[in-house]
Amino acid sequence: MASREFCSCSERRPGMRYRIAIAWCVFYICCAVPGQVCVRASDSFAVDYAAIRGANYVPSYASTSIGTWTDFQVEAVDRELAFAKRLRLNSVRVFLQYVAYEKDPAKFLQHLEQFVAIAGRHEIRPMFVLFDSCFGKEPMVQDANSEMWVNNPGFSRIASDDWSxxxxxxxxxxTTFAENPQVLxxxxxxxxMADFEHVTRQERNRIWKFCRHFCRIVKTKDPNHTITVGHAVVEYIPKTADLVDVLSIHSYARYEDWLQQxxxxxxxxxxxxxxPVIVTEFGNPGAGQKYEMALDVIERNELGFYFWELMISKVMFKDMAGLIYPDGTVRQLGPVARLLHEKYDSATDEPPVIHDFRQRTKGGIPLKQPRDxxxxxxxxxxxGQWRPFVDKAAAAPRTKANITAAIPTLALLGRYLGRPDPExxxxxxxxxxxxHHFRLGREEQAVQDFEKLVRIVSRTLKSPNPRFAPGN
Structure with missing residues (x-):
């Protein structure tokens, strides 16, 4: 099917990779609308949301959003957006970074303009991500090549009374792009809410205040372009739904029915x-969600999308997701074939060439095997097993081991029974x-939150409303 056009680390503490991996495991487990076309004052800014075919994009030379812009490489971006065009993509979702701007505002804006121009030559309209909470590591310019992803702008700046x-x-x-329809x-x-270092209620409320403030700022500065907020799980949509133009969801559900829900x-x-609704993150075979399955669900629902992610390179998720190596070979041909609507059976077909994409046969980065x-x-x-499990969790001694073991099942059940209610x-x-309370030495808070979790799940058992099962 042809692409549809738009209408108009530095060193971390030992074990941090492990902790983040565990956090994401919890994240994945726990974790007719009036028109899919937004018509702006000018047709050149109109967006057919259902027509978006995109990828999240971190250039292959970068491991962080800092390095994307402080080490901006025109040739690499040009080459890799050409790969995106060959996949019939028409948009990329790209992470900006305040500390790269702070280092040299003029050069940062110059690189942005270069990026937009390169994308335009490949008939691609970027969505730019202004801020990012993942995963709580404060950004510093010297961390441009960090093995760990860094957030933007960092909680210390969010917590400040001065956001000027x-x-x-x-x-x-x-304002640089307010009159430029090439930006989507x-x-x-x-x-x-993906900042794993700041998880108290006060800290979370501060992040929401920050996010909502800048939703208003951007709409004031640029009434032409639409705005969204990419939420980690669907339940967070109401937090910003009144301020955005389009609702954006992330789902790494490993089963088709869970993703559909x-x-x-x-x-x-x-x-x-x-x-309207779009999907701005999906696709994580290393955590159990296959691209092909997710694309089946997303396209069946006529949703615009951005998969995670275009390149396999230096980013910490390289053994979890990603389609294309920097040399243009691919890790798996199945997802490429599915994106291009080509027939391919990995069990019977010899590795073919699909639209000039060849599968790498040696020297690549293998995918992690997802947990069962x-x-x-x-x-x-x-x-019949639900009430006995909850009662057992409620009666068990409040040890870290007992609590940690019970959380994934309690979270899954509570979200399953509680949707679509705020609980x-x-x-x-x-x-x-x-x-994270345990990790940060807040054992008393961890126990209090666990007891609250058990109470909520127990209450939902009495009045279940399982219309929308959890996907992450």
């Missing part, structure tokens, strides 16, 4: 708020925060 420098950054970026839209903040919940919010989620899936299908969001947030 951040407002200047946003003003310079947004603005993502104000990627996954606001995430989509159903997103559509439910779309109807409630009168907003079958026990959780079986548990969810057996309602499902609280279940996810508690389940995500408890392990």
């Amino acid at each position: 420098r951040l407002e200047a950054y946003v003003n310079d970026v947004v 839209m603005w993502d104000i903040m990627n996954e606001p 995430d989509v159903d919940l997103a559509w439910n919010y779309g109807r409630k708020f009168g907003k 989620a079958t026990p959780l899936r079986v548990f969810l299908s057996q309602p 499902a969001q609280e279940v996810f947030e508690l389940a995500l925060s408890i392990p």
Whole structure:
């Protein structure tokens, strides 16, 4: 099927990679709308959301959003956006970085303009992500080549009473492209609640205040372009739905029915708020979600999308996801064939060439093997097991081991029974925060949150509303 056109680390503490991997495991487990076309004052800024075919893009030379811009490489970007065009993509989602701007505002803006021009030559319209909470590591210019992803702008700046420098950054970026329809839209903040270093209620509320503030700022500075917020799980959509133009979901659900239920919940919010829906992150075979399955669900629902991610390179997720190596070979031909709607059976077909993409046969980065989620899936299908499990968790001694072992199942069940009510969001947030309270030495808070989690799940057992099962 032809591409549809738009209408108009530095060193971390020992074990941090392991902790983040565990956090993401919890993240994945716990974790008709009025029009899919947004018509702006000028047709050149109109967006057919269902027509978006995109990828998240971090250039192959960079391991962080800092390095993307401080080490900007025109030739690499040009080559890799050519790969995107060969995949019939028409957009890329790209992470900006305040500290790269702070180092040299003029050069940063120059690189942005170069990026937009290169993308335009490949008929690609970028979505720029202004801020990003993942995963709590404070950004510093010297961390451009960090093995760990860094957030943007860093919680220390979010916690400050003075956001004037951040407002200047946003003003310079947004006004530079306010009259340029080659930029598709603005993502104000990627996954606001994915900061694993700041998980208290006060800290989370501060992040939401920051995110909502800059939603308003961007719409004031640039009324032409639409805005969104890329939420880590569907339950967070109501936090910013009143301020954005399009609802944006991330789902790494490993099963087709779970992904469909995430989509159903997103559509439910779309109807409630009168907003269209897009999927701005999906695809994580190393955690169990195959690209082919996810694309089947997304295209069946006529949703615009951005998969994670275009390149296999230096980013910390390189053994979890990504399609194309820097030399243009691919890790797997199946996802490429599915994107291009070509027939390919990896069990019977010799590795062919699909639109000039060849599968790398040696020297690549193998995908991680996903953890087995079958026990959780079986548990969810057996309602008779739910109450005994919750009662056992409630009665068990409040040790770190007991609490940690119970969280994934409690989170899955609580979200399954609680959706679409706000309690499902609280279940996810508690389940995500408890392990980090333990890690940060807040054992008393971890126990208090666990007891609250058990109470909520127990309460939902009495009045279940399992219309929208959890996907992450």
